[in-house]
Amino acid sequence: MRTNYHTHSRYCDGKGELREYVEYAIAHGFSALGFSGHAPVLFPNNFSIRQEQYLDYCNEVRALKAEYAGRIDIRLGLEIDYIPGVLEDFTPLIEQGGLEYTIGSVHLIPNPDDVETLRNLCATAQGEERQQIPYHIWFIDGPKQETYDKGLHHIFHDDIRAGVKAFFHQQNAMIERNRPTVVGHFDKIVMHNRNRFFQYDEKWFRDLLYETVELIRESGCIAEINTRGLYKGRHTDFYPAKETIQYMNSLHIPVLVGTDAHEPSNLDQFEGAYEFLKEIGYRNVMQELRF
Numbered sequence: 001m002r003t004n005y006h007t008h009s010r011y012c013d014g015k016g017e018l019r020e021y022v023e024y025a026i027a028h029g030f031s032a033l034g035f036s037g038h039a040p041v042l043f044p045n046n047f048s049i050r051q052e053q054y055l056d057y058c059n060e061v062r063a064l065k066a067e068y069a070g071r072i073d074i075r076l077g078l079e080i081d082y083i084p085g086v087l088e089d090f091t092p093l094i095e096q097g098g099l100e101y102t103i104g105s106v107h108l109i110p111n112p113d114d115v116e117t118l119r120n121l122c123a124t125a126q127g128e129e130r131q132q133i134p135y136h137i138w139f140i141d142g143p144k145q146e147t148y149d150k151g152l153h154h155i156f157h158d159d160i161r162a163g164v165k166a167f168f169h170q171q172n173a174m175i176e177r178n179r180p181t182v183v184g185h186f187d188k189i190v191m192h193n194r195n196r197f198f199q200y201d202e203k204w205f206r207d208l209l210y211e212t213v214e215l216i217r218e219s220g221c222i223a224e225i226n227t228r229g230l231y232k233g234r235h236t237d238f239y240p241a242k243e244t245i246q247y248m249n250s251l252h253i254p255v256l257v258g259t260d261a262h263e264p265s266n267l268d269q270f271e272g273a274y275e276f277l278k279e280i281g282y283r284n285v286m287q288e289l290r291f
Contacts, residue, residue: 001287004267005034005077006103006184006224006258011057012038013047014262018060024264026072032288033267034075035061036103039093042086042122043133058097075289079103079184082174084110085118086133090178101289103224103258104180106171107141107188109163111155138163140189143234148192160197161204164189168208175212175219181289182256183216185226185239192234200241209244217251222286227271228260238273246280254284 007021008014018035025033037057038048049057058076065074080090080102090102110118118136125132138151156163167189175183187209190200198205216223225245229235238245248255257273259266277285 002028002030002268003032003034003287004030004259004261005032005036005075005101005182005256005289006079006226006260007033007035007267008037008079008260008262009035011049011053016264018064021261021264021267022064022068022072022074025267026068028268030072030267032073032075034077034101034289036077036079036101039078039080039087041081041083042125043130045134048081054093054097058099062098073288075100075291077101077103077181079105080178080180081105081107082170082178083108083137084112084170084173085115086110086122086137088173088177090180100291101181102178103182103184104171104174104178104221105184106167106174106186107139109138109140109155109166109170110136111138111162112166112169114155140167140192145192145194152197160193164198164205165208168212171212172215175215175221179219179221182222182224182258184224184258185228185260186212186216186223187240187244188226188229190235190241191229191239200243209240210247213240213244213248213251213253216248217253222254222256222289223248225255225257225273225277226260227257227269227273228262228266230271231259231266231269238271238276242276245277245282249280249282249284252284254286255282256286256289 040051061076138155226239261267
C-alpha cells in the first residue's frame, strides 16, 4: 500500500498540475493521494494558494476524485499555517472549501510581544499596506539559511531560545484551538539551525519538544513523519527526528509518513521511513487516513 497526503502543486509553491500527481501516483502503485496546498494568507507571498484561486483548487481536486474513482482514492486537504494575529481559526477555510482533512503546520513565527500589532495591521491594512505584514514574522522554512538567520535577528534579536519557545508554543496553541487531522513536521525549527545555535539533545529544547508531543497525544491528532528534509539535502533526519519518533512510539501516537511533495516525482521519496518504523516496531502506523 502506497499513499501520500502531503502534496503541493502549481496552485501554491509546487510544480505541476494536479492531474500530473494523480497519474504519477497511479503509475507507481498508490492506493490513495491527498492534496494539501498551502492555505491562503492575508499578505502577498510566493508560497500559498491565492485567495481568489482557493475554490478553483478545491473544485479541481473534487473533479479529479470523481474522475479517478475506482482507480485511486483522492482526498481534499489543506496545509494550514497557524500564525497568531494572522490566521488562527481554521474553521472558515475548512467550511468554505469542504475539506476532508487538514495538516496544521508552523512556518511563520511572530514575536509574541508583537502579535497585537500584527493583528491590528491585518485588520486594517489594504492593498500594498499588507506587504508590511511579513516584516513582523520569522520565516523558518525555505531553501535559504540566511532568511532564517535574518529573521532570528530581526524578530527575536538573535535570542534563539525565545524564537524556539515561540515556535513550539505557537504549535501548541494551534493544536489546542484547531485539532488538525495531522500535525506537520513539528520540529522543523531545527532545519536551518544545523547545530549552530543549539543541539537537539539540550534539555531546554527537549522539554519544549516533548511538551508538544504530549499535546499531540492528548489531542488525538496524527503526527507526521516528514521526509522532505532528507531528499532535499536540507536535513540529516526525518521531521521529527528518529529519537523523537521512538519516544512517540512509547506513547502510542499514530503517525503518517508524508513526503511533502512539491513535484510529482517527490510522491514516493519515502527515504526509508517505513523501514525505520518497522525496525523499531512502531505500533501505530497509518498508511491511509480514515474518513
